[in-house]
Amino acid sequence: MGFRKALSILTISAALALVITGCTNDKPAPSSSPTPAAGNSESATNTAEEGGDARLEALGLDSNLKFKETRKITVEVYDRGNDGGTKPEDNFYTQYIKDGMLRDHNVEVTFVPVPRWTEGEVINNLLAGNQAPDVSITYSYPTIQTYANMGGVLDLAPILEENKDLFPDMFDYLTETNIYWDQDPNTGTLWALEARLNVLNRINTFVREDWLKKLGLEAPTTLQEFEDMLIAFRDNASTLLGADADKMIPFSTSFDVGWRADHLTASFVPNDITDKDIYINGFDDRNFLLPNYKEGIRTLNKWYNEGLVWKDFSLYPAGDTTEDNLMKVGYVGAFIHNWDYPYRNGEDSIHASLQRLVGPDAAYVAIEPFANDAGVYKKFLSGPVDRKIFFPATNKEPIASLLYINWISKLEHRIFLQFGEEGVTHEKLPDGSLKTIAATGEKIMNSPANIDYTITSNGLDLGDPELTVKSIANGYAGVDSKYIEIAHKITTNEGRVGKNVNVGEIKAENGQGQALKEKRDTILNKAVVAPVDKFDEVYDSGMKDYLNSGGQAIIDERKAAWEALFGDKTMLD
Missing domain, CATH: 3.40.190.10 (Periplasmic binding protein-like II)
Known part of the structure; x- marks a missing residue:
């Protein structure tokens, strides 16, 4: 059976999903991992109702898009080896994500560190050994294509075709342009989603x-x-x-x-x-x-x-x-x-x-x-694309994985991950823009604006272009904003967009x-x-x-x- 056909069945039949189950965890998020602003539960419920109870039942989801039994997924995160940084797979920000995914979707997330500077070689080796994380990322599309040709990557096209309504935030944020950027015009296969490059600064x-x-x-x-x-x-x-x-x-x-x-x-x-x-x-x-x-x-x-x-x-x-x-x-x-x-x-x-x-x-x-x-x-x-997000064929939880991509694409989650806690790692200025505060201890960010966790987004985005530009200039603790403004202006001046x-x-x-x-x-x-x-x-x-x-x-x-x-x-x- 081809992967496309197999995955079509996978999305509608829990019996064929080969789910990995665990114990349901209903404990509230700890105080160190703030709960994001409310406001999405109603839209999620409406989305679920529109999709039909039978389909959700087959996928193991309730009307709030929460799995009835705990699902488990692994997610790649870059390890930059920062002096004075935190463990990329276990820190304040990973806990925020873990708590949120467990609370909102009953999905247990484990992060898998991959060295940033040799990521191409390492992801090759992980794919070859059938050990790549369920949600994998790379800058190398040829690597994805190579393993896709060997049956090692899931085709996302049929899954998204049948379940698009379950992932409204992902579609709103990435848009169909980035989601289908890599779709083969001849076969229709879709091996990867393209993250959004908010700022073309290079x-x-x-x-x-x-x-x-x-x-x-x-x-x-x-x-x-x-x-x-x-x-x-x-x-x-x-x-x-x-x-x-x-x-x-x-x-x-x-x-x-x-x-x-x-x-x-x-x-x-x-x-x-x-x-x-x-x-x-x-x-x-x-x-x-x-x-x-x-x-x-x-x-x-x-x-x-x-x-x-x-x-x-x-x-x-x-x-x-x-x-x-x-x-x-x-x-x-x-x-x-x-x-x-x-x-x-x-x-x-x-x-x-x-x-x-x-x-x-x-x-x-x-x-x-x-x-x-x-x-x-x-x-x-570059064009408005960045890292490529893909699921290896060993991923037995594509719906849970896509719900993760959807969750990480929500504006309130992106803003929290990019800026952290108000009064601790950022302050809100009178004009509404945000200014970072140099973080210490567990709240240090290992990558600029935590791009290693906001995997659908590279570059600040507050949902308001004017506030975003102001916040970019504010975003370097101890640096006169004139240096940032000069650099921001020059880097794309007279540029040719891909x-x-x-x-x-x-x-x-x-x-x-x-x-x-x-x-x-x-x-x-x-x-x-x-x-x-x-x-x-x-x-x-x-x-x-x-x-x-x-x-x-x-x-x-x-x-x-x-x-x-x-x-x-x-x-x-």
């Missing part, structure tokens, strides 16, 4: 504002000015660092060159690149295959050989804190990273550490120095995601540190291997799929 280029002032420099607005600034940092190390002059790092990056050089490399891509070319060559999420990308890496190679780039950048793996520590003590002049990176993590942020260790004027400020061939500060931005080109499965991508990612990182690391006269040889040989190892097959199949669907069209509406 990358920024940062520079030490106090160093610019000390050397009498203006913030660079061109590539040449940026390079001249790095040279000035290098040549004035004694002025800027005194006895620590030998520790000067004009520009820092990491082993993930593709991410960390994004604004630089994007500036080398022709401004008139078509949607077709972006789709065909854009399967790598670092834009590695876009035209002229190589020249951006050549620039980084030149800087490295001139002593302008941290010489040890490639030695430290994902999650290592060495580079952050070098920034915190004041040795790094500039870098490219996540749009708000220096301001994250409260008292442990790069910004706060700089001001403690170096002085009150020490700070990183976002700048915009990399224009493309048309003079445009082009940024390649479009959903859904042509169906690209079979050549199956099983290639992690392998090609690792090859890409290796190529870029080797190319940056190569002698200038060896750069082309190193880069070109690495690219040849990448293409021969599956990259070219993906390009060819994507090109054929585009032309089959869109013909000669090169731009989408």
Whole structure:
């Protein structure tokens, strides 16, 4: 029996659901886990009544969408290995979720930690071993597709078709756009839901504002000015660092060159690149295959050989804190990273550490120095999608799992998880916006705005766009809001938002995601540190291997799929 047919039966027959049952727990939520505002029970009851008692009875639900017998599900959560953080699977916020799901749906939730920086590799291994959490997340759709083709992922299409009315908050928040973003146009299968990216903020280029002032420099607005600034940092190390002059790092990056050089490399891509070319060559999420990308890496190679780039950048793996520590003590002049990176993590942020260790004027400020061939500060931005939420075939509780997704999508739950308790981890300002308070102890958030728990949502959303923007600017304890406002403005300025080109499965991508990612990182690391006269040889040989190892097959199949669907069209509406 096919998975689609099996799941259709699953949703209407408790006997075939293979439920995992336990003892009903009716005890109230503890005081440390506040009960969210009331107001959804009536709508849930109405929804249930509209769906029909017989269907709810078959699913084991009462009229309030609460299971009559306790169901159990496991949910993936990223482990970021934060110094001073809490256990990602067991803390104040996980307890809030557990208590709420047990209270509202009689579902017992267990969180399963997965290392954030190696999540692609780990989720592969968990799927291969039939041990993936019931509610799994990943940034790698090819990984999902690979295991779906082997029967290892549930098709959500028939379940949602028959039970859409049970999940009103999920549909209201994600909308059908995100829910069906990945639906195969040929087969109708739906292997994953796309989380909502509320703010398209992605990358920024940062520079030490106090160093610019000390050397009498203006913030660079061109590539040449940026390079001249790095040279000035290098040549004035004694002025800027005194006895620590030998520790000067004009520009820092990491082993993930593709991410960390994004604004630089994007500036080398022709401004008139078509949607077709972006789709065909854009399967790598670092834009590695876009035209002229190589020249951006050549620039980084030149800087490295001139002593302008941290010489040890490639030695430290994902999650290592060495580079952050070098920034915190004041040795790094500039870098490219996540749009708000220096301001994250409260008292442990790069910004706060700089001001403690170096002085009150020490700070990183976002700048915009990399224009493309048309003079445009082009940024390649994501579509309104983020992590992919999917259920492995070992999930025997798809309805309970979808009720979890629905619960986590409710506005009051998202706001609580993003901001915590009023007067403890945030305050409400007179204009209605919220301002975070640096948390300590059990109420520390391990990820920005707890995005590891608000898995359908990345980025603040208070249900009011104006209050949301104000709250974003307020949301960095101890950081002057001007830095956030500058960073927020620059990161999407002149951006090109990604479009959903859904042509169906690209079979050549199956099983290639992690392998090609690792090859890409290796190529870029080797190319940056190569002698200038060896750069082309190193880069070109690495690219040849990448293409021969599956990259070219993906390009060819994507090109054929585009032309089959869109013909000669090169731009989408």
